[in-house]
Amino acid sequence: MFPDTDTAPQTIYLKDYTPAPYLASHIALTFELFEDRTIVRSEVTYRRNPASSSDTLVLNGQDQVLLAVERDGAAFDGFTLAEQKMVIEQAGEQFTLAITSEIHPETNTALEGLYQSQGTFCTQCEAEGFRRITFFQDRPDVLSTFSVRIEADKQRYPVLLSNGNLQESGDLAQGRHFTAWHDPFPKPCYLFALVAGDLVRIADTFRTQSGRDVDLHIYVRKGDEGQCAHAMASLKKAMKWDEEKYGREYELDLFNIVAVSDFNMGAMENTSLNIFNTKLVLAHQETATDADFISVEAVIGHEYFHNWTGNRVTCRDWFQLSLKEGLTVFRDQEFSADMNSRAVQRIDDVDQLRRLQFPEDASPLAHSVQPDNFIEISNFYTMTVYEKGSELIRMQHTLLGADNYRQATDLYFSRYDGHAVTINDFVQCMADASGRDMSQFFRWYKQAGTPSLQASGRYDANNSRYTLTLRQSQPDTPGQTGKQPLLIPVAVGLLNADGMETHATQVLEMTEREQDFTFENVASRPVPSILRGFSAPVKLSTDLSDDDLRLLQLRDTDGFNKWEAGQTIALRTIQRVMADAQADTSQFIEDFGALIEQGLRKETDKALLARALSLPSIAVLSQAQEVVDPASIDQARTSILKSIKQAHKDALVRLYEFNSDDGAFSITPQAMGRRALRNVALELLTVSNGTGCAARAKAHYAQANNMTDRVAALSCLADSIKPERDEVFTDFYERFKDYQLVVDKWFALQAIANRAEIFEDFAKLRRHAEFNIRNPNRVRALYSAFAVNNPVKFHDPSGQGYALVRDAIIELNAINPQIAARQVTPFREWRRYAPALQSQMQQALQSIMETPGLSNDVFEVVSKCLK
Ligand code: 0A1
Numbered sequence: 001m002f003p004d005t006d007t008a009p010q011t012i013y014l015k016d017y018t019p020a021p022y023l024a025s026h027i028a029l030t031f032e033l034f035e036d037r038t039i040v041r042s043e044v045t046y047r048r049n050p051a052s053s054s055d056t057l058v059l060n061g062q063d064q065v066l067l068a069v070e071r072d073g074a075a076f077d078g079f080t081l082a083e084q085k086m087v088i089e090q091a092g093e094q095f096t097l098a099i100t101s102e103i104h105p106e107t108n109t110a111l112e113g114l115y116q117s118q119g120t121f122c123t124q125c126e127a128e129g130f131r132r133i134t135f136f137q138d139r140p141d142v143l144s145t146f147s148v149r150i151e152a153d154k155q156r157y158p159v160l161l162s163n164g165n166l167q168e169s170g171d172l173a174q175g176r177h178f179t180a181w182h183d184p185f186p187k188p189c190y191l192f193a194l195v196a197g198d199l200v201r202i203a204d205t206f207r208t209q210s211g212r213d214v215d216l217h218i219y220v221r222k223g224d225e226g227q228c229a230h231a232m233a234s235l236k237k238a239m240k241w242d243e244e245k246y247g248r249e250y251e252l253d254l255f256n257i258v259a260v261s262d263f264n265m266g267a268m269e270n271t272s273l274n275i276f277n278t279k280l281v282l283a284h285q286e287t288a289t290d291a292d293f294i295s296v297e298a299v300i301g302h303e304y305f306h307n308w309t310g311n312r313v314t315c316r317d318w319f320q321l322s323l324k325e326g327l328t329v330f331r332d333q334e335f336s337a338d339m340n341s342r343a344v345q346r347i348d349d350v351d352q353l354r355r356l357q358f359p360e361d362a363s364p365l366a367h368s369v370q371p372d373n374f375i376e377i378s379n380f381y382t383m384t385v386y387e388k389g390s391e392l393i394r395m396q397h398t399l400l401g402a403d404n405y406r407q408a409t410d411l412y413f414s415r416y417d418g419h420a421v422t423i424n425d426f427v428q429c430m431a432d433a434s435g436r437d438m439s440q441f442f443r444w445y446k447q448a449g450t451p452s453l454q455a456s457g458r459y460d461a462n463n464s465r466y467t468l469t470l471r472q473s474q475p476d477t478p479g480q481t482g483k484q485p486l487l488i489p490v491a492v493g494l495l496n497a498d499g500m501e502t503h504a505t506q507v508l509e510m511t512e513r514e515q516d517f518t519f520e521n522v523a524s525r526p527v528p529s530i531l532r533g534f535s536a537p538v539k540l541s542t543d544l545s546d547d548d549l550r551l552l553q554l555r556d557t558d559g560f561n562k563w564e565a566g567q568t569i570a571l572r573t574i575q576r577v578m579a580d581a582q583a584d585t586s587q588f589i590e591d592f593g594a595l596i597e598q599g600l601r602k603e604t605d606k607a608l609l610a611r612a613l614s615l616p617s618i619a620v621l622s623q624a625q626e627v628v629d630p631a632s633i634d635q636a637r638t639s640i641l642k643s644i645k646q647a648h649k650d651a652l653v654r655l656y657e658f659n660s661d662d663g664a665f666s667i668t669p670q671a672m673g674r675r676a677l678r679n680v681a682l683e684l685l686t687v688s689n690g691t692g693c694a695a696r697a698k699a700h701y702a703q704a705n706n707m708t709d710r711v712a713a714l715s716c717l718a719d720s721i722k723p724e725r726d727e728v729f730t731d732f733y734e735r736f737k738d739y740q741l742v743v744d745k746w747f748a749l750q751a752i753a754n755r756a757e758i759f760e761d762f763a764k765l766r767r768h769a770e771f772n773i774r775n776p777n778r779v780r781a782l783y784s785a786f787a788v789n790n791p792v793k794f795h796d797p798s799g800q801g802y803a804l805v806r807d808a809i810i811e812l813n814a815i816n817p818q819i820a821a822r823q824v825t826p827f828r829e830w831r832r833y834a835p836a837l838q839s840q841m842q843q844a845l846q847s848i849m850e851t852p853g854l855s856n857d858v859f860e861v862v863s864k865c866l867k
């Protein structure tokens, strides 16, 4: 039943952590790359670690053919090999071990360790990929300086890269050549990287705040060099931002980025040699949407920021993953907010948290930001560790204030540069720099589940006093009950009945289960604006009336809560229609018209308005349902969209035309906002269950001078049964078939079609010559797009949606376990669906569970889902 071993997969516990028995201060690696094998030699001097009481050296190793082992220069066989480990007992005080092994990147489909992507050798070592390269203590608390020599055929692989600085290069016999690299900063092996390929280089430089020049290189496949300018500009902005906001300067002379087409995740922060999924490097107006441009900037920033938060200061063990990921996501979100629009950034980040993290927290896979145990660490690169982790940093920023927060991060960097530390160490810096006791706050890291926060208000006219009562509760999650109250920062401001702000934002610090907060000098009954800027990741419910919310929607000074008020009204309206199809929605429809009118004014913030004109997604609406039925949510949602179109067609046409292209393409926030608003108008104008306005969408496509508008047109046509649909999709494919990332969009836009033909279409796409199950981007384009963004058809009562994702998981299990395990996500909330759907989802999970040769990755998530 299980791979590699006959025993059940092992659970690893945080409480069992012990320091590494041996230190490995330097590692020298040699790679001989060939088409049918790679020979790796590693040489390490081990010294006993004074912090450990053990003298047993345990080296991890996987999928290697061991060729030779030498100890202090002589052949050595004093080790045992068992369960992917080489064990040397009573290993001694100090000795040098040289290990030679053969590995096979050319057949590595898991994309961990050393593998090939379209003829380029590349590595992915986080979290535990280095053990597929050589035998080593593959754990983040073992820090070493690295020297790396790479030898390969010169013609096929003219570019040979590793971390740090280039020391030497030259020619060898038989058309081969070599490079030698040295990285002087001690690092854990998960940050090791190697690239060998025939790539083109885009070069630039950055002058640091202390006046040093750093060479910046981006390597891509030939032909892609015209799509790198945005990534390079983003890198320079990120370097500058980190100097200004965190006082962090880059220390090496060279910073490389390499883009590859086959990559399990988004990108990887290997020291001075970041490896990226092409999707997060390449961006050109013809081939990338505005959302792509924004993600490229964010992820280039994210990986660069890891240089300090992750690399210079790293994790002691993998339970501390959020130490680097939560903090680095917070840093990239703030970077994006500074580069673009702060309010829009916050809305989009919170929307993502609600769509993707809240459901995780409500599922059998719920885990705390600092988990207590895992089977397969790859399964813990989650929305909880990343996005909720970022919210925890944001709350600390809110509680300390910007100045104290900066002092705390300065302290963190000076205290721990060159060390492998814990989340507790980070929070202690927050405490030490601010003089605050952070012990109650730390519960956020240990308690899983999204807290609920209930707010109700009382106005006392005699004393001009307003009292806000807040109640918090924490849901039980697998293995965790009876949780303690959290320290919750709740940002609140007050408006009067005319919509004037009478009390500016204050951060209330809630520490009890239930607490009253009073506001003095309140002249009339106020409307409170609660949880401004989404100051804590909770589910808020209030006693505000629809009228109160309408006031906030129009007048709140907090951009996030203005949007939030509108979304809450929309949610309530959709819920009313779900309960009664004849429910009166006239007020909502009328107010929507007033919003549309705002878009006809020049001074309006168009990006914000585009978001205000978008109804909550099915994913968000599902969370408010006791028993989830995506089809009925979709029906109610669509009927409201149709009423909007009917009532405001002329205004929408004006909105569409008023915001038409103003000439030259640009990616300023204003230009993106205009496109977003116009495309929302198009979406509203073309809503109609697959028949209406196909001509309008086709014309939009034909006139487009950028990918954002083309994709908008295609998504309006996706559900259509009109001939325009196929015409436009065919044109799109023919026009862009040489651009892999655009072909991914072509797959995804068809996979989300909510129309009767979807299962035949899907089968055709699956058989399409361009589909390749070994390429993670393609798998995501077809399967994740379908399962996540087409909830109605994934949950089709026939069970066909479940079956096709189940089959893909079973197929992928043998090819790429990480990607297979990710595809289980849409099944995890199976208990929340109507009984008929529930049992089919459960059956799908069970048949995956019974698959012979199940990987640890898939075993862990499926078994937890079924528990
Ligand atoms: N540290 C990277 C994410 C990453 C994690 C695992 C990977 O392979 C299994 C790849 C990348 C980041 O946060 O960007």
Ligand code: ZN
Pocket (backbone or CB within 6 Å): 302, 306, 324, 325, 328
């Ligand atoms: Zn990261």
